[in-house]
Amino acid sequence: MRAALGKDMASGLIVPVAILLAWQALAWRAGTPLFPGPWQVSLSIWKLWPAITGQIGYTLMRAFAGFLVAAVLMIPLGILLGRLKTVGRIVEPMMDMLATLPPPAVVPIVMLFAGTGDIAKIVIIAYAAAVPLIMNTYEASKSLHLMANQVARSLRLTRLETMLHIDLPASLPMIATGLRLAIASALLVSVTSEMLLATNGIGVFIQRQQENFQIAGGLAAIAFISVIGLIINNLVFQLERRWLFWHYRSSESHSDG
Amino acid sequence: MSAGSLTSFSALHRLNAVVSFLVIAAAWQLVAISGVVPAKYFPDIPAIASAFWSMLASGELPGAELRTLTRALTGLAGASILGIGLAVLSDLSPVFRRGFAPVAALVQPIPPAALVPMAVFMLGLGPRLYAFIIILVTVWPPYFNGVAALAGVPGEQIRSGQMMALGRWQMLWQIKLPAALPEIFAGIRYASTISLIAVVVAEMLAGHDGLGFLLIRKAFAIRIPEVYALMFVCALNGILMNGIIGLLRWQLTGWHMRMTEQPA
Numbered sequence: 448m449r450a451a452l453g454k455d456m457a458s459g460l461i462v463p464v465a466i467l468l469a470w471q472a473l474a475w476r477a478g479t480p481l482f483p484g485p486w487q488v489s490l491s492i493w494k495l496w497p498a499i500t501g502q503i504g505y506t507l508m509r510a511f512a513g514f515l516v517a518a519v520l521m522i523p524l525g526i527l528l529g530r531l532k533t534v535g536r537i538v539e540p541m542m543d544m545l546a547t548l549p550p551p552a553v554v555p556i557v558m559l560f561a562g563t564g565d566i567a568k569i570v571i572i573a574y575a576a577a578v579p580l581i582m583n584t585y586e587a588s589k590s591l592h593l594m595a596n597q598v599a600r601s602l603r604l605t606r607l608e609t610m611l612h613i614d615l616p617a618s619l620p621m622i623a624t625g626l627r628l629a630i631a632s633a634l635l636v637s638v639t640s641e642m643l644l645a646t647n648g649i650g651v652f653i654q655r656q657q658e659n660f661q662i663a664g665g666l667a668a669i670a671f672i673s674v675i676g677l678i679i680n681n682l683v684f685q686l687e688r689r690w691l692f693w694h695y696r697s698s699e700s701h702s703d704g
Numbered sequence: 705m706s707a708g709s710l711t712s713f714s715a716l717h718r719l720n721a722v723v724s725f726l727v728i729a730a731a732w733q734l735v736a737i738s739g740v741v742p743a744k745y746f747p748d749i750p751a752i753a754s755a756f757w758s759m760l761a762s763g764e765l766p767g768a769e770l771r772t773l774t775r776a777l778t779g780l781a782g783a784s785i786l787g788i789g790l791a792v793l794s795d796l797s798p799v800f801r802r803g804f805a806p807v808a809a810l811v812q813p814i815p816p817a818a819l820v821p822m823a824v825f826m827l828g829l830g831p832r833l834y835a836f837i838i839i840l841v842t843v844w845p846p847y848f849n850g851v852a853a854l855a856g857v858p859g860e861q862i863r864s865g866q867m868m869a870l871g872r873w874q875m876l877w878q879i880k881l882p883a884a885l886p887e888i889f890a891g892i893r894y895a896s897t898i899s900l901i902a903v904v905v906a907e908m909l910a911g912h913d914g915l916g917f918l919l920i921r922k923a924f925a926i927r928i929p930e931v932y933a934l935m936f937v938c939a940l941n942g943i944l945m946n947g948i949i950g951l952l953r954w955q956l957t958g959w960h961m962r963m964t965e966q967p968a
Binding site: 458459460461462463465466481482536537538539540541543544545546547548549550551552553554555556558559560631634635636638639642643649650653654656657660662665666668669672673674675676677679680 | 728817940941
């Protein structure tokens with residue numbers, strides 16, 4: 448069993464190693480510091496990691512703040528719109544339209560009202576995180592679980608009790624999906640916003656590296672972003688599984704049957 | 705659901721959209737007239753409309769729009785084909801699947817904006833830059849959905865294929881891919897939004913043409929009505945893109961939608 452596992456791991460390494468080797472070969476062929484290979488990038492990671500981790504701190508703080516603002520505002524709003532049928536129906540196409548507006552396109556307008564400081568970036572991040580949050584909460588609270596609500600009626604639950612014990616848990620999995628998407632897009636947009644409204648953070652760090660023709664340094668920073676993104680996405684996924692285990696358990700048993 | 709109720713459903717939906725649009729426009733106009741926000745930053749609807757019209761008449765907007773849409777669509781097409789190809793490869797070879805999964809997990813969280821400055825040096829400012837950025841960020845939804853859908857093809861279907869003595873490729877082409885296509889399309893639809901975002905970001909940061917570049921230029925020239933008009937065009941593009949994908953999906957997987965009775 449363990450030997451088989453080790454063999455699996457070893458065969459799993461073939462593709463990543465092949466990709467790294469191909470990249471290195473391309474870099475050698477190009478023979479210029481403007482096209483660094485994985486080797487130069489890892490040297491840069493070694494040299495630059497204190498600076499990178501410092502800058503990434505600013506980025507993560509703003510991403511978190513923007514996400515928090517979006518979550519606090521949009522989840523209640525989404526539930527409210529889902530409950531108020533008429534208002535929801537009027538607002539729905541508007542949400543669809545906002546959802547298709549790329550976050551970077553709002554940057555110029557945010558700049559007018561909030562300048563280029565932390566507030567402006569947090570507003571842009573909050574906008575980006577708001578879209579998946581409100582869409583998912585709205586959809587989740589719009590569609591009622593018919594059977595569960597009939598059970599609630601036969602148990603003579605009050606309206607508030609029904610909302611708390613039936614509707615809320617029923618809509619949680621979808622809200623959780625919204626949260627996961629929102630966190631991912633908050634991370635993405637935090638870097639974008641820094642590059643467009645430069646002050647500090649990892650996005651600015653990458654731009655400085657580019658201006659000094661330190662491509663390997665920039666790629667080192669990108670490597671950090673990608674690892675941190677991976678860790679955060681995994682963490683969110685694990686939390687979701689832990690807190691909504693009942694949902695996953697029931698949906699898995701359904702797919703088996 | 706019968707065909708009649710389907711059309712009435714979409715008619716109702718369209719009516720909603722019109723009502724919603726009118727409500728927003730009215731609210732916008734009220735705010736602009738009330739003067740709560742300085743008119744310089746928040747122009748009224750006629751000002752935005754005339755800015756839109758003048759950009760349209762000067763040929764600035766159609767040119768930029770055409771470039772941006774072409775980039776987004778070709779990038780999306782390339783990314784979808786590549787994503788499906790990678791998913792099929794993962795389905796055929798467990799070694800590739802195990803090896804490629806961590807690569808995908810690592811590359812996926814990289815923001816397109818971070819890639820632009822590096823890629824400018826490696827690939828220049830031409831179409832290769834756009835192709836690289838768009839494909840690198842939009843390939844994942846079709847790939848992930850493809851892997852999940854190909855792995856989730858019901859056992860009965862596979863066994864019926866085996867019973868008909870289908871070969872590996874026939875099995876893939878006639879049974880697995882059609883079964884996986886609806887889920888793959890859900891991924892492509894999601895990817896279409898990302899591809900638009902990636903194109904606009906790339907144009908904002910490195911471009912010399914296209915909607916993103918126009919947006920930045922107008923913003924720095926403080927032509928605020930033009931900026932709002934361009935944002936409106938960006939939002940319309942998203943709807944356009946969704947429409948194109950929806951049409952394609954209907955062509956390719958209409959049987960699935962008719963069977964599950966889901967309107968669009």
